[in-house]
Amino acid sequence: MRRQRWxxxxxxxxxxxxxxxxxxxxxxxxxxxxAFTDAKPLGGGQFTGLANAERMLDDEQLSYALxxxxxxxxxxxxxLTLLPLLIAVLAEKNLPGITFFRTAFYTPVIASAVVVxxxxxxxxxxxxxxxxxxxxxxxxxxxxxxxxxxxLLLLSAISLTVWKGLGYYMIIYxxxxxxxxxxxxxxxxxxxxxxxxRFVSVTIPGVRNTMLLVTVLITVSAMRIFSELYVLAGxxxxxxxxxMSMVMLIQLYSRGFTGNLGYASALSVLLFLITIxxxxxxxxxxxxxxxx
Amino acid sequence: xxxxxxTLAALxxxxxxxxxxxxxxxxxxxxxxxxxxxxxxxxxxxLKPKHTKYVEKLIDGFEDKYPGTKVKWLDQPGxxxxxxxxxxxxxxxxxxxxxxxxxxxxPLADKELLLDVADTDDKLKKDYLSGAIDAYRFPGVKGAYGxxxxxxxxxxxxxxxxxxxxxxxxxxxxxxxxxxxxxxxxMKKKSDGKMFLMSRKPSWEDLTNAGVEILSSDGEKxxxxxxxxAELLDGYRDAYADGLLPDDVLTDAYLGNSELFKQKKxxxxxxGGNFINDVKVDNPKLAKDIVPSKAxxxxxxxxxGLSVSKxxxxxxxAVALARWVTNADNQADFAERVPxxxxxxxxxxxxxxxxxxxxxxxxxxxxxxxxxxxxAELLKPVVVDDAINDxxxxxxxxxxxxETSSKQALDKAAEECTKLLND
Numbered sequence: 001m002r003r004q005r006w007x008x009x010x011x012x013x014x015x016x017x018x019x020x021x022x023x024x025x026x027x028x029x030x031x032x033x034x035a036f037t038d039a040k041p042l043g044g045g046q047f048t049g050l051a052n053a054e055r056m057l058d059d060e061q062l063s064y065a066l067x068x069x070x071x072x073x074x075x076x077x078x079x080l081t082l083l084p085l086l087i088a089v090l091a092e093k094n095l096p097g098i099t100f101f102r103t104a105f106y107t108p109v110i111a112s113a114v115v116v117x118x119x120x121x122x123x124x125x126x127x128x129x130x131x132x133x134x135x136x137x138x139x140x141x142x143x144x145x146x147x148x149x150x151x152l153l154l155l156s157a158i159s160l161t162v163w164k165g166l167g168y169y170m171i172i173y174x175x176x177x178x179x180x181x182x183x184x185x186x187x188x189x190x191x192x193x194x195x196x197x198r199f200v201s202v203t204i205p206g207v208r209n210t211m212l213l214v215t216v217l218i219t220v221s222a223m224r225i226f227s228e229l230y231v232l233a234g235x236x237x238x239x240x241x242x243x244m245s246m247v248m249l250i251q252l253y254s255r256g257f258t259g260n261l262g263y264a265s266a267l268s269v270l271l272f273l274i275t276i277x278x279x280x281x282x283x284x285x286x287x288x289x290x291x292x
Numbered sequence: 293x294x295x296x297x298x299t300l301a302a303l304x305x306x307x308x309x310x311x312x313x314x315x316x317x318x319x320x321x322x323x324x325x326x327x328x329x330x331x332x333x334x335x336x337x338x339l340k341p342k343h344t345k346y347v348e349k350l351i352d353g354f355e356d357k358y359p360g361t362k363v364k365w366l367d368q369p370g371x372x373x374x375x376x377x378x379x380x381x382x383x384x385x386x387x388x389x390x391x392x393x394x395x396x397x398x399p400l401a402d403k404e405l406l407l408d409v410a411d412t413d414d415k416l417k418k419d420y421l422s423g424a425i426d427a428y429r430f431p432g433v434k435g436a437y438g439x440x441x442x443x444x445x446x447x448x449x450x451x452x453x454x455x456x457x458x459x460x461x462x463x464x465x466x467x468x469x470x471x472x473x474x475x476x477x478x479m480k481k482k483s484d485g486k487m488f489l490m491s492r493k494p495s496w497e498d499l500t501n502a503g504v505e506i507l508s509s510d511g512e513k514x515x516x517x518x519x520x521x522a523e524l525l526d527g528y529r530d531a532y533a534d535g536l537l538p539d540d541v542l543t544d545a546y547l548g549n550s551e552l553f554k555q556k557k558x559x560x561x562x563x564g565g566n567f568i569n570d571v572k573v574d575n576p577k578l579a580k581d582i583v584p585s586k587a588x589x590x591x592x593x594x595x596x597g598l599s600v601s602k603x604x605x606x607x608x609x610a611v612a613l614a615r616w617v618t619n620a621d622n623q624a625d626f627a628e629r630v631p632x633x634x635x636x637x638x639x640x641x642x643x644x645x646x647x648x649x650x651x652x653x654x655x656x657x658x659x660x661x662x663x664x665x666x667x668a669e670l671l672k673p674v675v676v677d678d679a680i681n682d683x684x685x686x687x688x689x690x691x692x693x694x695e696t697s698s699k700q701a702l703d704k705a706a707e708e709c710t711k712l713l714n715d
Binding site: 038040041042043117121125126127142143145147148153231232233234235236237238239240241252253255256257258259260263 | 540677689
């Protein structure tokens with residue numbers, strides 16, 4: 001058998017490593033560096049110490065964005081962790097017409113942002129379907145401001161996120177459910193466990209690691225939410241900019257010829273620090289699981 | 293050791309990335325004299341494919357007039373143009389001649405990346421309208437940084453069919469804000485709240501028209517938080533509370549009142565002189581129902597121009613090309629192809645063909661727009677960039693929705709916009 005040269009593995013991973021260095025690591029380090037400067041697209045770049053961090057403390061928009069992301073997280077996390085699992089359990093069964101439902105649940109995932117915006121604006125507009133039907137049925141005297149009230153707008157965006165996320169996480173759970181041994185379900189059924197009991201005692205423990213992965217994915221996505229709020233609230237984040245997300249705020253400051261790249265980078269670093277927490281927790285949990 | 297390496301790496305990064313474009317002074321006088329020959333690049337903004345033939349004809353004409361020249365034409369798509377130009381400037385790749393509206397030209401002129409054409413061209417004032425040249429003069433920057441190319445303004449467009457349907461006379465459209473509110477009330481009542489006449493929240497242009505001083509004289513502070521501005525916002529707030537405006541206007545999640553108008557969600561829009569021809573493409577049936585009228589107040593002036601890169605390797609040819617594209621004949625030819633845009637040359641100022649209508653709605657709109665140009669002004673300060681505009685719109689929406697007082701919203705907007713201006 002020929003001995004392989006020492007550099008062969010390095011050669012094989014070189015393209016990926018170069019790609020990561022150029023398009024991932026370098027921009028990341030650059031962002032951290034810029035966070036301590038007053039960089040502009042056309043100049044600037046003087047070291048300003050913690051000036052950007054101080055500015056964050058006084059930034060009302062940032063407090064709105066952080067609150068929005070936290071509310072997003074608190075509402076989306078339970079909904080998107082459990083609902084897709086229930087749907088996956090249902091979609092797994094060979095019921096009549098289940099193919100239609102599998103397709104229906106997954107369609108929003110592949111729908112383009114423009115189409116989604118049109119559909120949801122048509123639904124939630126002051127003259128939209130929901131307000132129209134409610135007024136026809138005399139349930140409302142005047143339309144509900146789904147797209148202009150701070151909290152209703154946030155709730156609308158959350159609904160959109162859940163609608164789009166159900167199919168995506170359902171697919172992840174479906175693959176995990178395939179690994180839950182059927183014998184366990186059969187044994188539990190013989191022991192007299194009902195459907196709910198089997199779901200709690202067999203299904204959930206069987207997909208526990210996947211649930212954790214989904215939880216982390218949702219947490220990171222909630223902190224980085226952009227498109228749903230953007231299509232409903234517009235680039236300005238609704239009246240007063242009170243429905244801005246962190247990513248929208250970063251975009252606001254980094255746009256155009258006079259964008260404040262230094263401050264936008266500082267916001268990016270803050271977002272990174274917030275989202276790295278759940279990732280580290282998952283890493284630690286996975287390590288423990290592997291050890292046990 | 294590891295810490296030392298990390299520190300060293302960070303310092304290298306800082307040196308490599310933190311410096312950016314220093315906007316160094318490339319010297320005082322620039323010599324644009326010399327033989328017009330060799331290669332030169334021209335960048336336009338979203339003229340392909342609609343106007344490909346026109347631009348190719350322009351380039352052929354230039355190359356025939358100046359044998360030995362070769363023009364490389366670049367056309368950038370409509371979306372993301374500012375980012376494209378920004379990247380070109382940051383990487384020292386700005387084309388020799390580039391189409392820039394004044395708000396794009398300002399930051400580049402500020403960094404001394406554009407040629408001061410007022411300094412290098414003695415005939416500038418003689419050949420181009422002074423208002424158009426002034427659009428390329430910026431506070432705190434000496435000179436003018438673009439050859440004016442074509443002009444446009446806004447006129448009002450009314451959906452005659454909807455107006456008739458809901459008790460209004462399209463031959464007597466509103467002529468003032470008060471009139472607009474009064475007619476909007478009629479439309480709301482007759483349509484049972486299903487149709488709107490008013491279609492936008494107040495803008496920078498509205499504040500300027502209300503006599504509000506937007507910027508301090510030194511250009512360093514926004515001063516629009518006045519009682520007159522608050523009064524204007526109060527008018528819009530009351531109209532919104534009365535259900536005279538659709539919710540869409542508060543979120544900026546739409547492309548503007550023209551989009552609402554095309555979707556027949558509102559019966560009024562503002563637009564350039566060529567708006568009806570644009571609507572014909574999207575909705576031919578609607579185009580027949582559109583009636584134009586003069587802007588409610590002082591019409592806004594929109595200018596497009598060609599700037600010359602100061603770092604061009606072939607300045608004489610670049611200047612000759614910018615001059616060629618913007619000369620009276622070529623501008624008149626372009627304006628004929630695109631009804632509703634107008635030449636910025638003094639030679640075309642009295643051209644009667646622009647002030648004639650063929651009796652169609654589009655023809656009337658073109659005539660109205662041309663007549664409006666005489667009194668049109670730059671109503672939005674050129675220093676207003678995307679971020680400033682967003683912050684302003686956020687607070688205006690808040691005031692119109694009635695969630696904060698108009699004065700409070702204006703104070704906050706002025707404070708935040710000033711911060712961004714001096715960032």
